[in-house]
Amino acid sequence: MAAASAVASSSSSPALEPHPDLSPGLSSSSVASSSSSSSRDEGARGVSCEGGGGDDVFDLDAPWVAAAEAESRLEEAAMAAAAARVGLCCAEEKGKGEEEEEDEIRDNRQRQEDELMALEAIYGDDLAVFGKKGGLHYFEIYIHYDLNDGAEVCAKLSSANEKNPKDGRCCDGIEGHGDEPDEFSYTCNFEYLPPLVLTCLLPLSYPSKDPPYFTVTVKWMDGPNVSQLCKMLDTIWAELPGQEVVYQWVESLRNSSRSYLWFDGKITLGPDTPMQKGDNRAISRSLSLESVIPSMLSYSSKKRYQAFLEDLHMCMICLSQSKGSNFIWLPCQHLFCVKCLGTLCRMHVKEGSVFQLVCPDTKCNASIPPYVLKRLLTEDEFERWDRLTLEKALDSMSDVVYCPRCVIGCLEDEDNNARCPKCSFFFCSFCKEPCHPRRQCLTPEEKFQRRQASGRMSEREVAQEILNIKALYNDVRLCPKCRMAISKTAGCNKMVCGNCGQFFCFRCGKAIKGYDHFSECKLFAPRDISAWERQMEEQYGNHVRLSLRPVGGTIRCPKCREKNFKDDEKYIFCWACRANYCTMCRREVQDKRGHFGSPECVGLEDF
Known part of the structure; x- marks a missing residue:
């Protein structure tokens, strides 16, 4: 994963915005962002569902091509070369026949078409043939920089206007670097760099006499470096006069262009200097690094997402392989196929265990974000998830209670009393009985005693109430995380909450993770039956036996x-x-x- 690690980051430093002419449609990100936040942004963009296709390669590369500028410079070069050859051609024509000249042009055209066919077979989609301009072959070749191990780009910025004259430091707290006191640098990591574009216009005299007219476009590279690349191509033509050289040019650019940039294992760009007149065939960076670097980061991120969509990945749930367009790329960087993750999400929504909607990876507990759930769930399922999430969030709030009459959420006051906004019932938030100021809540036994003394309970209700109180004291515990009441009917003392997924010990009620806790608490300890429970068991059993x-x-x-x-x-x-x-x-x-x-x-x- 490429991540921007800003050496010169600061909250007071200005955000780096892309120039609209350079990268239309590309979202900018602050170069001063940390690597973790960059990873989160990339994970958010990397969510795909069925049918996702991503941007086309040339649509993504288009802002970096500068086709109009390259075409304009090629036309100027062609016109200048034609004017320079007028006199020479007139002198040569006197000694050369018209038929011989046509044969030479015909031979050059055939060699050009053969070369273009070979280039298309070799470079495939990286070769964009645009037909002819003024009867001459015209095409562009993209040279991409896909860096498997990543590349470190060191950008040098000028801070002359932001320097604190008192202590010699920048206003954003970044110390100066480099030879000049008003310069500082930051570092970014890239997996993909914007392409180098070789644009060629083949004259009728190529390859027998003249080289192709060309421009080298690298919109993120400094001008002197691009000019050196143009000189390298001139040297290759001088060594191979009269031969097809486009293939040699492309391979030299692919293999050697990095050597003009890589110093001590990293690429150094800048500092920004006034534009100096260089090679007219070199189209380099014309904007400041503050505008270019965010666009480079966006390009690298989108190329990485595009590679994700096209590559094969294995789902760690069903162990099947498929293209990235059929996968979900979670913000925690774990991948799962749409079918498996959708089934898991629908199951938890149906069962109401929405707090367990987390990454299925056993070592990860990151929540599945809402925008992923909206893609995977139907409209009704998503509404149910939204409702359950709100209800469980309210349940987890210590000052929210529900009215025992109409089940409406209410806020309790400092005296643990609450008033229902719907039915105006004023009740105690502990026992859910009418408010009883300065008196303790009745215990379950006292409530049973009052109901029994009122004479409104039948024999069956008495027996059932005894069983309820027994179960309350013996088989129910509150989850230590979400406070949900949980009953144990069988098994060991390691319990899992069906609401939030928290593991806890049923014996002592503490939250646990594994089985180490049971070295102190017994995993299969006998039940501690109180005297009252023992008496209830004996009396109720006698009554049942006698009634039979x-x-x-x-x-x-x-x-x-x-x-x-x-x-x-x-x-x-x-x-x-x-x-x-x-x-x-x-x-x-x-x-x-x-x-x-x-x-x-x-x-x-x-x-």
Whole structure:
């Protein structure tokens, strides 16, 4: 991944903006951005779904070609060369016949067409043939710089106007570098550099007498370096007069042009100096580095994305290979095919576990961003995800509670009370009962005792309430992360929250990651049953066993063990000791009215 690492970054330094004439349509990024933020931006651009194709190669390279300027200079060169050869041609024509001249032109044309055909076969899409201009062959060849290991570009900027005269430092806090005190530099890393463009116009006298008219366009390179490349091409023609040289030119530019730029393992550009008259065939950087470098960064990023779309990648979920256009490139730089990641996202949205919508990589926990979910989910699924995310975010807020009557979110005050904006119910946020200032909330046992004393609970409701309280004390814990109540029905003490995916110990309630925690907490520890739970288990079991015996059967007295006739499900009357006993608590009952299932019967008075 290419990332911009700004040596001279500063919040006060001006942002580097691309010139509109240089790179229309290319988004600029501040050269002073860090490498991590650059990676995040690239990851955001690298999301593709089915059918993604990316920009065309020549559309991406077009801002760097300067075709109009190259064409204009070639026409000037052709006109100057034609004027210079007028007198020479007139002298030569006296000694050469008209037929011989046509044969030479015909031979040159054939050699030019053969050369163009060979170039097209060799360079493919890098050769753009534009037909003829004024009866002469005209074409452009792109030479791309694809740097697998990346290239470090050191750009030297001038800060004469930003220098602090008191301490000799720049206003943005960057120390000066280089020979001049008003210069500083920053460094960027690139995987792709904008192309070098060789534009040629083949005269009728090529290759027998004259070389091609050419321009070398490198819109990001300094002028002296481009002029040296033009001189290198002149040298090759001087060594191979009368031969086709375009192939040798292209190969020399591909292999040797970097040597004019690479010094000590990096490319050095700048500093910006007043334009000096150089080789007219050299089209170099005409704008400041502050305008050019952001466009170079954008070009490298888009080329990397284009290469991603065209390459084959393996999905680490289904282990199948496909083109990048069928993959999702997450901001964390992990790749997964659209089908697998879409299935995973739909599953979590359906189950409501939206907090588990993270990168599927086992060593990564980065969240899947909303713009990726919008591509993968249907409109209804995305709306459900949006709603669930809001609800769970509210649930995780400590000052948001829900009205027990109409389930509307409310804000609690400093006294842990809240008022519902819909039904105006004023309630305690802890117990969800009506507000009770300066009094503690009722425990589940006390609530059960009150309901039992009111006489509005049936026997079935009493038994069910006992089971509910037992389950509350024994099988429910709150998730330490999202505070969701979770019940354990079986298994070990390592629990996972179905809401947020947090692992925690059911025994002590602490958040954990692996099994190291259970060296202190037992993984399969026996349940710690309280005295109240043990009593409830015994009494409820007795009641169930006795209720299963049919009326008319015999039951032994719990005191004297004599057999008695069963004529009631709630009480036993012993004929031997002449006493009444409750079938639930097995105690002697003097007054049978309202005892069965009362707080005294179930043992709540002792707690």
